[in-house]
Amino acid sequence: MFDYVRDPAEIYRRSFAAIEAAADLTRFDGAERTLAVRLIHACGMADIAAYLVMSNDPAQAGRVALAAGAPILVDAEMVARGVIAQRLPTDNRIICTLNDDGVREHAADLG
Known part of the structure; x- marks a missing residue:
């Protein structure tokens, strides 16, 4: 029998911890790092971090839009x-x- 985590907050925490462990996020800081983690979470592919290029505060630009x-x-x-x-x-x-x-x-x- 499997011991499933059923607490949504714990699932969420573990999901983002797994991304932090799997993805190379060293070139991102602040809002760019948060955005990179969210993009990885959305697609489930930690390797996209290497292909992300950000400039001009994309998170703020998205909020404004x-x-x-x-x-x-x-x-x-x-x-x-x-x-x-x-x-x-x-x-x-x-x-x-x-x-x-x-x-x-x-x-x-x-x-």
Whole structure:
């Protein structure tokens, strides 16, 4: 029998501790480090840290854009459903075009 962790706060803590242990975050500090950890958490791939390039305070730019009502473009229905609208500063539109007319055909054309 498995001993599962059932406490959401503990799961969350362990998840972020695992990211800190697995990813090379040494070149990030402050808000950039927090953003890098969140991106890794979102995709589950610690190796993306090596490919992240940030400038001009991207976390603050994102907060400003969201506060101004900018839409959120996502690439999967699961992600769209996972955005917690109540935590957004405005009534930001969440856009996922994955199932729009013609997308499947366009993807097939691209190979």
